[in-house]
Amino acid sequence: DASTEVAERLRRECERLSEATMTLPRGKRCDATGQPLLEKSRTTGPYGCSPFFAFPCGHAFLAAPLAKLVCRRDVGLRGSLVRTMGRLRDLGCRAPSDILNELRAKLDDALGSECPLCGDMASNCLARPLVQSRREKERWKLGS
Numbered sequence: 001d002a003s004t005e006v007a008e009r010l011r012r013e014c015e016r017l018s019e020a021t022m023t024l025p026r027g028k029r030c031d032a033t034g035q036p037l038l039e040k041s042r043t044t045g046p047y048g049c050s051p052f053f054a055f056p057c058g059h060a061f062l063a064a065p066l067a068k069l070v071c072r073r074d075v076g077l078r079g080s081l082v083r084t085m086g087r088l089r090d091l092g093c094r095a096p097s098d099i100l101n102e103l104r105a106k107l108d109d110a111l112g113s114e115c116p117l118c119g120d121m122a123s124n125c126l127a128r129p130l131v132q133s134r135r136e137k138e139r140w141k142l143g144s
Contacts, residue, residue, distance in 0.1 A: 022054050031117065032065035055115040069116045080110060 028037050030052070037052045037060055051063040061069070084107050114120060131140050 030062040031059045053112045057115050059115045
């Protein structure tokens, strides 16, 4: 059956992608802040450095600046991220590890789904006005 074959190909592709690795150049910096990605910090991930995301296009971001960038560009995702981060914060150490892991995985999936600088998110923001507040509009208004 064709649908079974397509489903199996998709499953294999997902498995392959989940095991994919990427080599970053020495000294690679966050494309949002300019901070080194592999610098030791107070907020450490499993390898002694801050959590970060690297995309196939070559852009890479520390997790916190990426979350801010994504929230500014994707209003729909912003609510989801804020709810998930709030739930993680509220549960803290009291939550069972499987719930915390599930919430972290959702957050990682949302942040790592596409590069905010060159993915769909970037092109979608082109349709929004650069200046949105009334004060900013007045500041940019050309003389009559």
